[in-house]
Amino acid sequence: MAKAHTSHTLRGMPTLFTPTHHDFERFPATRYQGSKRRSAEWIVERLADLEYRTVLDAFGGTGSVAFAFKCAGKQVTCNDLLRFNHRIGLALIENRDVRLEESDIDFLLAAHEGVRYDDFIQRTFQGVYFTDDENALLDRLAVNLAAVRCPFKQALSSFAVFQAAIAKRPYNLFHRANLYMRLADVERTFGNKATWDTPFEAHLRAFAREANDAVFDNGLPCRAVCADALEIEPGFDLVYIDPPYVSASGVGVDYREFYHFLEGLVRYEEWPMLIDATLKHRPLARKADPWARAETIADCFTRLFDRFRGSILAVSYRSNGIPSVEALEALLRERKRHVVCHARAEQPYALSTDRATREVLLVGWD
Ligand SMILES: C[S@@+](CC[C@H](N)C(=O)[O-])C[C@H]1O[C@@H](n2cnc3c(N)ncnc32)[C@H](O)[C@@H]1O
Structure with a gap:
C-alpha cells in the first residue's frame, strides 16, 4: 500500500x-x-x-x-x-x-523490594472476572506498570496487559460478573477455554512480541x-x-462501560474513587456518552463536521x-x-x- x-x-x-x-x-x-x-x-x-x-x-x-x-x-x-x-x-x-525486552516483562511480573503493593483488585473484584491468583497478579502488574519510566515501554507493556486481560475474558468484555463461565466444568460451544486458561505470563510475552513487531x-x-x-x-x-x-x-456501544477494567488498570491510584460499588461487576461510575445515544448522536455528528469542515x-x-x-x-x-x-x-x-x-x-x- x-x-x-x-x-x-x-x-x-x-x-x-x-x-x-x-x-x-x-x-x-x-x-x-x-x-x-x-x-x-x-x-x-x-x-x-x-x-x-x-x-x-x-x-x-x-x-x-x-x-x-x-x-x-x-x-x-x-x-x-x-x-x-x-x-x-x-x-x-x-x-x-522503542521495543520491549524479555527483561521488561520480568520487571512487570516480579514483586520488587521496597514497593508497597495494594490489594484493591483482589478485594474489589473477587470472583468477578479473574481467579484470586490472577487478581493478585493484576494488582502487582498495575503497580509495576505505573513505575515504568519510559513512556513507550510503559505503553507497550500496557498493551500486552490489556490484550492478555481481554483474551482471558468470556466475550472479551467486562460487562458482566461472569467468571463462573470460564471455570464451569461443562461442554462449551463458544469461547476458547485454552486461551482463558493460558497464564497471564505466557499471554504477556506473546502480546509483547506482537506489539514489538508493529513498531x-x-x-x-x-x-x-x-x-x-x-x-x-x-x-x-x-x-x-x-x-x-x-x-x-x-x-449504543458504551466503550467506557465495556472496558472499564482496562481504564481502571491505567488509573489504578484513583480507581477506588471512580468505581460504582453498588453493581456486581463493579464498573466505573456511569458517564453518559452522547455518541452512544440515539437522541444525541446526530447532534454530535453535526458539531464534529462543523468543527472540522476545513x-x-x-x-x-x-x-x-x-x-x-x-x-x-x-x-x-x-x-x-x-x-x-x-x-x-x-x-x-x-x-x-x-x-x-x-x-x-x-x-x-x-
Ligand atoms: C468504533 S470505536 C473505534 C475503533 C477503531 N477505529 C479501531 O479500529 O479500533 C470508537 C472509539 O471511540 C472512542 N470514543 C468514544 N467517545 C469518544 C469521544 N467523545 N471522543 C473521542 N473518542 C471517543 C471509544 O473509546 C472507542 O475506542
Whole structure:
C-alpha cells in the first residue's frame, strides 16, 4: 500500500519522501469491539486519490486505521477519549523505535523490594472476572506498570496487559460478573477455554512480541492524544471518523462501560474513587456518552463536521445505524462540494454477528 509521494519536511521544505515500507499485517490481531483492523487497508485505499498529508483518527480505539495511515506514509494523530486506548496509540502510532525486552516483562511480573503493593483488585473484584491468583497478579502488574519510566515501554507493556486481560475474558468484555463461565466444568460451544486458561505470563510475552513487531518509523512525527473528539484543535488535511455505533433499535456501544477494567488498570491510584460499588461487576461510575445515544448522536455528528469542515472528512459507518447513512450523507453535502459513499461487500466487524448490515465509508471533500 505504501508508495512514494511528494511531502514536506518539518521545516516546510518539499522532499520526495518514500515511507518506510511496513506491512499492515504486522498490526496485532484484536478482539476490540468495532475494531476496523480487517477493513483498515480498504479504508485507506478508498482515499488514495485525494491529496492529504496530516490525518486525525478522531476515535482511534486500537489504532488500526491510524496504523494503516502510518503505513501509507501519512503524519497521523491518533486520538481516543479513553486512557487505555491512548496508551495503545503511544505504543503503536507515536512510538518509532522503542521495543520491549524479555527483561521488561520480568520487571512487570516480579514483586520488587521496597514497593508497597495494594490489594484493591483482589478485594474489589473477587470472583468477578479473574481467579484470586490472577487478581493478585493484576494488582502487582498495575503497580509495576505505573513505575515504568519510559513512556513507550510503559505503553507497550500496557498493551500486552490489556490484550492478555481481554483474551482471558468470556466475550472479551467486562460487562458482566461472569467468571463462573470460564471455570464451569461443562461442554462449551463458544469461547476458547485454552486461551482463558493460558497464564497471564505466557499471554504477556506473546502480546509483547506482537506489539514489538508493529513498531516502526514512517519518517514523520505521528502522535497519540487523549481527548474528546469535539475538543481537538482543527487543522488536519483529513479527519477519519469512526465513533461508537448506535444500532437501528437505539442501542449504543458504551466503550467506557465495556472496558472499564482496562481504564481502571491505567488509573489504578484513583480507581477506588471512580468505581460504582453498588453493581456486581463493579464498573466505573456511569458517564453518559452522547455518541452512544440515539437522541444525541446526530447532534454530535453535526458539531464534529462543523468543527472540522476545513478538512477532508471520512466517516466509517454501518448501513443500519442511527442516524441513517442517508442522513449523514445529507449532513456532509451541506458542508462539502463532493461526497461519495463506498460500500464494502464483506462483514469485517470484530465480534459482529449481524450479517444484514454493510460497512460504508462516506467521504466528503471540496
Ligand atoms: C468504533 S470505536 C473505534 C475503533 C477503531 N477505529 C479501531 O479500529 O479500533 C470508537 C472509539 O471511540 C472512542 N470514543 C468514544 N467517545 C469518544 C469521544 N467523545 N471522543 C473521542 N473518542 C471517543 C471509544 O473509546 C472507542 O475506542
